[in-house]
Amino acid sequence: MHQDCKKILISEQQIVERCKQLGQKLSEKYQNNPRKVLFVGILKGSIPFMAELIKHVSIDIEIDFIAASSYSGTESLGDIKIIKDLDCSIIDTDIVVIEDIIDTGLTIKKIKELLYHKGASNVKVVALLNKQSRRICDVQADYVGFEIENEFVIGFGLDFNQRYRNLPYVGVLKEECY
Numbered sequence: 001m002h003q004d005c006k007k008i009l010i011s012e013q014q015i016v017e018r019c020k021q022l023g024q025k026l027s028e029k030y031q032n033n034p035r036k037v038l039f040v041g042i043l044k045g046s047i048p049f050m051a052e053l054i055k056h057v058s059i060d061i062e063i064d065f066i067a068a069s070s071y072s073g074t075e076s077l078g079d080i081k082i083i084k085d086l087d088c089s090i091i092d093t094d095i096v097v098i099e100d101i102i103d104t105g106l107t108i109k110k111i112k113e114l115l116y117h118k119g120a121s122n123v124k125v126v127a128l129l130n131k132q133s134r135r136i137c138d139v140q141a142d143y144v145g146f147e148i149e150n151e152f153v154i155g156f157g158l159d160f161n162q163r164y165r166n167l168p169y170v171g172v173l174k175e176e177c178y
């Protein structure tokens, strides 16, 4: 375990197992879908989760990425900017947004609005982690990997000031590290 980690919350094996289940559910839901299905990863935190998840999706999908900035350190700045947009038109496309964690919900709310504004037919959200107790707006993930308590977590894509994204598990960051 990394020295800045207080404890491992979710092991790599648990994450892989959950990705298999979610991949199967998504494959069933979008089987024979009449429109193109595009998985949109929110950079950078979704990368390890999306990479694992799509291995277990057995239907035809395409992938793209979007980047939004909102966080500096452990607290939300409340101001979310799109810093990398999608490559192609999403008119007549069903979108599956892949997010590392839903905390206040502000990021995912804004991104859903943006995708509908760009003409998406439907937008569903898959989040590796959900901190329900921190929600300040009316938005939910359609699929959640794990519900977690209000603790600051790192690893499997999640960062603190851009560090720890490469840890193969989700751990709790030691208080003295922030």
Ligand code: IMP
Residues within 6 Å of the ligand: 045, 070, 071, 076, 099, 100, 101, 102, 103, 104, 105, 106, 107, 108, 151, 152, 153, 154, 158, 159, 160
């Ligand atoms: P929201 O807009 O408050 O829902 O924040 C979502 C974003 O905040 C996520 O994509 C993460 O980048 C970041 N975030 C929220 N909680 C944590 C955490 O515990 N560890 C690392 N990043 C977090």
Ligand code: MG
Residues within 6 Å of the ligand: 043, 044, 045, 071, 100
């Ligand atoms: Mg993030």
